Amino acid sequence: MVNAGAIECFFKVTKSHLRLAKEFQCRSYDALTAHTSIVFLRYMMLAVSSREEEDPRTIGQLFFMCCDEIEDLRFSEALLMILDVLGSMLAEEHLLTDEQIQPFLDRLFDNLPEFLRKPLLSRG
Known part of the structure; x- marks a missing residue:
């Protein structure tokens, strides 16, 4: 479940740092939808990169944790x-x-x- 602070952080990053609604000056609905999708995609890529670098629970780490749970067959x-x-x-x-x-x-x-x-x- 996502908390309100995470949503506020998401909107702040997309508006301030990823330039949502600032780098693109078009009034077409399709163009605005495409621009918003690209900005959100940038955010997702940055979030994944951040998690892989900072969070010890990356996929590789989870794999090794599961391997530790299984008894090795000599x-x-x-x-x-x-x-x-x-x-x-x-x-x-x-x-x-x-x-x-x-x-x-x-x-x-x-x-x-x-x-x-x-x-x-x-x-x-």
Whole structure:
């Protein structure tokens, strides 16, 4: 909801600084409407620019605030999820028996590079 002070400020800025009704001397209704629209558009552009420079609640800041609310999925957890899905898909498709799947996943795990295996060991 817009308060009366904001409306007064809007009219003062448009009349004094953006030259509403001063920079254009025409009596045509269409020309006056166009001029007023252009002045109001200038005000909106200045207001957006001002908000982006001064207000900490810009769109980018809101994005990062939302990201902070969401728990990060660690790479090691994602890799474990992928391995679990791989194991369940192999079982569902009857490509391997349950007795074959675990040694397969163990061998896959053992062949991972050290920088991938180390975080998974701390999780397991």
